Amino acid sequence: MAAGTRPSAVLEPKGVPPVPDEELVARVLAGDQGSFGVLVARYQDRLVSFLFRMLRDLDTAHDLAQEVFLRVYQALDRFDPQFKFSTWAFRVAHNLGVDELRRRKVRWVPLQRQDAEDDSPWERELPSLEPSPYHDLRNDQRGAAIQQAIDALPGDYRELIVMRHYAELSYEEIAQLKRMPLGTVKNKLFRGRQMLKEKLAAYLGD
Amino acid sequence: MDSAHTDPKLLVDLGLDGALAPAESEALRGRIANDEALRREERELGKLHEVLAAGRVVARPGFTTAVMAALPESAPWADRKLLGWRSVLGTLAAVLALALGAFGIAGARGVDGVGFAAARAVADFAVSTALSGAGLLAASWRGVGMAVAAALDLPATVIFGIGVVAVNALLIALLRRPRRRRAALAAATRRRR
Numbered sequence: 001m002a003a004g005t006r007p008s009a010v011l012e013p014k015g016v017p018p019v020p021d022e023e024l025v026a027r028v029l030a031g032d033q034g035s036f037g038v039l040v041a042r043y044q045d046r047l048v049s050f051l052f053r054m055l056r057d058l059d060t061a062h063d064l065a066q067e068v069f070l071r072v073y074q075a076l077d078r079f080d081p082q083f084k085f086s087t088w089a090f091r092v093a094h095n096l097g098v099d100e101l102r103r104r105k106v107r108w109v110p111l112q113r114q115d116a117e118d119d120s121p122w123e124r125e126l127p128s129l130e131p132s133p134y135h136d137l138r139n140d141q142r143g144a145a146i147q148q149a150i151d152a153l154p155g156d157y158r159e160l161i162v163m164r165h166y167a168e169l170s171y172e173e174i175a176q177l178k179r180m181p182l183g184t185v186k187n188k189l190f191r192g193r194q195m196l197k198e199k200l201a202a203y204l205g206d
Numbered sequence: 207m208d209s210a211h212t213d214p215k216l217l218v219d220l221g222l223d224g225a226l227a228p229a230e231s232e233a234l235r236g237r238i239a240n241d242e243a244l245r246r247e248e249r250e251l252g253k254l255h256e257v258l259a260a261g262r263v264v265a266r267p268g269f270t271t272a273v274m275a276a277l278p279e280s281a282p283w284a285d286r287k288l289l290g291w292r293s294v295l296g297t298l299a300a301v302l303a304l305a306l307g308a309f310g311i312a313g314a315r316g317v318d319g320v321g322f323a324a325a326r327a328v329a330d331f332a333v334s335t336a337l338s339g340a341g342l343l344a345a346s347w348r349g350v351g352m353a354v355a356a357a358l359d360l361p362a363t364v365i366f367g368i369g370v371v372a373v374n375a376l377l378i379a380l381l382r383r384p385r386r387r388r389a390a391l392a393a394a395t396r397r398r399r
Binding site: 029031033036037040041044045047048049052053058061062065066069070073074075076077142146147161164165166168171186187189190193194196197200201203204 | 213215216219220223225250251253254255257258259261262263264265266269270272273274276277278281282283
C-alpha cells in the first residue's frame, strides 16, 4: 500500500478505483451532496484518530471532526485544487485542535520527566480518559508505555509521528501541511521513530 | 533520494513506510539480505509500525449520517453566488428607479430642465465627495511631510545621536536572536534527555 493511504471507505464500491477527492468536490459543487458523504466516510476515522491523539478525549475528537467537515463543506467553493483535499481538511482539524487545547489550557507534556535534582522519574497524572478505546490498552503495560513514549517526544517529532501514524498522511501531505521540505519530514520521522524504538525496546524484541 | 549516500537505517525506515522507489527498494532488499544489523532494524521498526497502528481509533457508527444531517439544506456557495448577483442587480435597479423617478417627476410637472438639474446635482455631490476625500488625503500626507521637515530642522548632533541609538538597538536585537535560539535548543536537548 502506498504511504498514507488506507482501504476505501464504507460508501465506496469494492473493486472500483476510488474517485479522487478533487472529483468528489467538483460533484458536490455541481449539486451532488451525496458525494460529500463519500469524503466524510473516507476521512472520518483518520480525523477522529488524529484529533483523539491530540486531545486525548474521544467525545471532543468526534465533535471537532464533525466541525471540520461542516467548515470544509461551508467553504467548499473556495477549495483550491492545486492543494490536496486531505491537506486542507487536516489543516482545519489541526487549527481546531490547537484552539481547543488553548481553550482548555492543556499542553502536550511528557507523562514521565526527569527531575533536575533527582534522577528518579516521576509520573504525571493525566485527566481521566474514560470512556476510551484506549481503556483496554491502558490497562496493558505495553499500551501505557507506547502512549508515554509518544507523549515524551519533542513537540515537532510527536506532531509528525501523529500525522503519519494516526492521521495516516503521506510524507508529501505532511510536508505541504507543515510547510516543511520533504527531506526534513523524512529525517524527522526517522529520528522520531528511532527515539520511540529506544524507549520501547523492551516491547519490540522477538 | 540519493540512496548511495543515505544512512542505511533511514532507507530501511523509508522502505517499511512505502516511501522508496521500486528500484531503491530492490537495492535495499539486497543490502538487508547481507546485513544482520539491518535485518534486526527492519524487524524492530516493523513491530513499531504495528504497535503504533494498534493505537488508532475509528469514528463511531453513524458518524457519517450525523455529519450529513448537520449540513445546511441549501448549498452555502450557491447562496453566496446568488447574493452576489442579487446585490449587483439590486443596486443597479435602485439607481435606475431613482433616475427614472426623478426624470418622470420632472416630465410630469412640465418643468424644463428639472430632470437635468437633478442629475447635475447628483454629479456635483459625487465630485464634491471625491474632492473632500482627496483633500483629506493630501492633508494627512502634508502632516507626515511637516514631521519629516521638522526632524530635518533639528540640530545635526541630535540626529546623529538618534542614529547611534538606533544602530545600537539593531545590533543588540541581532545579537540576542542566536542566544534565544541556543536557549531553545538547550531546553529541547534537556527534554530529550
